[in-house]
Amino acid sequence: MAEEKRWLKSYDEGVPHSLKPYPDLTLVDYVDKAVRENPQADMLIFKKRHMSYAEVNKLSDEFAAVLAALGVKKGDRVALVMPNCPRPLSAAGVPGKSAPSWSI
Numbered sequence: 001m002a003e004e005k006r007w008l009k010s011y012d013e014g015v016p017h018s019l020k021p022y023p024d025l026t027l028v029d030y031v032d033k034a035v036r037e038n039p040q041a042d043m044l045i046f047k048k049r050h051m052s053y054a055e056v057n058k059l060s061d062e063f064a065a066v067l068a069a070l071g072v073k074k075g076d077r078v079a080l081v082m083p084n085c086p087r088p089l090s091a092a093g094v095p096g097k098s099a100p101s102w103s104i
Helices: 002-010 027-037 053-069 087-092 094-098
Strands: 042-046 049-052 077-079 101-103
Touching: 027 053, 042 053, 049 053
Parallel strands: 077 101
Antiparallel strands: 042 049
């Protein structure tokens, strides 16, 4: 078994070898927690642009509101085609806020 997990030797000190027991939290839960605890911390950096947890959360809330205004409701399916950039991250939290089915 140890042979199968040789990569664990390269982990920095303090990095757990497993996430077990797995928390009962979603991505939205983790972002909400980060927004409460440290809203101005960088959530991502893209092409020298820094986006905080609060900023990404605000974009996600705005996107959820637009979907709701368009009539998207729980159980609806929404598909997004987006470039490889930060925007999909702001959309990723929407299912937990407005609850449509999602394909990103």
